[in-house]
Amino acid sequence: MKVTKNTGVMGEWLDKKTLRSGDKAKLLTEATEIEREYDGEKSTQLIAKIKIKGQEGEKNVAINTPTKSALIDAFGYDTKDWVGKILTVEVERGIFGGKRGIALYLIPDGFSLGEDQNGYVLISKKEIKNDEGEATPEEIAKREREENNEASPDDIPF
Numbered sequence: 001m002k003v004t005k006n007t008g009v010m011g012e013w014l015d016k017k018t019l020r021s022g023d024k025a026k027l028l029t030e031a032t033e034i035e036r037e038y039d040g041e042k043s044t045q046l047i048a049k050i051k052i053k054g055q056e057g058e059k060n061v062a063i064n065t066p067t068k069s070a071l072i073d074a075f076g077y078d079t080k081d082w083v084g085k086i087l088t089v090e091v092e093r094g095i096f097g098g099k100r101g102i103a104l105y106l107i108p109d110g111f112s113l114g115e116d117q118n119g120y121v122l123i124s125k126k127e128i129k130n131d132e133g134e135a136t137p138e139e140i141a142k143r144e145r146e147e148n149n150e151a152s153p154d155d156i157p158f
Helices: 065-075 137-147
Strands: 024-027 032-038 041-052 059-063 086-096 099-108 111-115 121-125
Touching: 059 065, 059 099, 065 099, 065 111, 065 121, 099 111, 099 121
Parallel strands: none
Antiparallel strands: 024 041, 024 086, 032 041, 041 059, 086 099, 111 121
């Protein structure tokens, strides 16, 4: 009998029930795509190690499509550039495929959780504007810090 090597993810998985919207998180490793099979259907899942402020140890986390898109927009296509960035946790309870669950979104600074015109969840860049519809000095300074890869005074590593 031939057997195949298990290439699953090692380590403890993040328990989304322990999270609250507003928690701070940091990815500790590059994200990698892992093939998985659930109910006979094969798919790929983007997995990384994460640290949640105030919780012990590092955990595995599956990165969903809205989070992946936001991380690409914020930090680029190479997941090594996502490592060490402070992210804000947003959790939503709901019913997914007939089962109650918790959706986890990891939101980069300057981005917000919303929906598109069809009701699909997306994470997009926030624009802070004055009464004339122009970017405020704070938004301009923030953009310049991001472009120069400088830390904000408000960013406190943990």
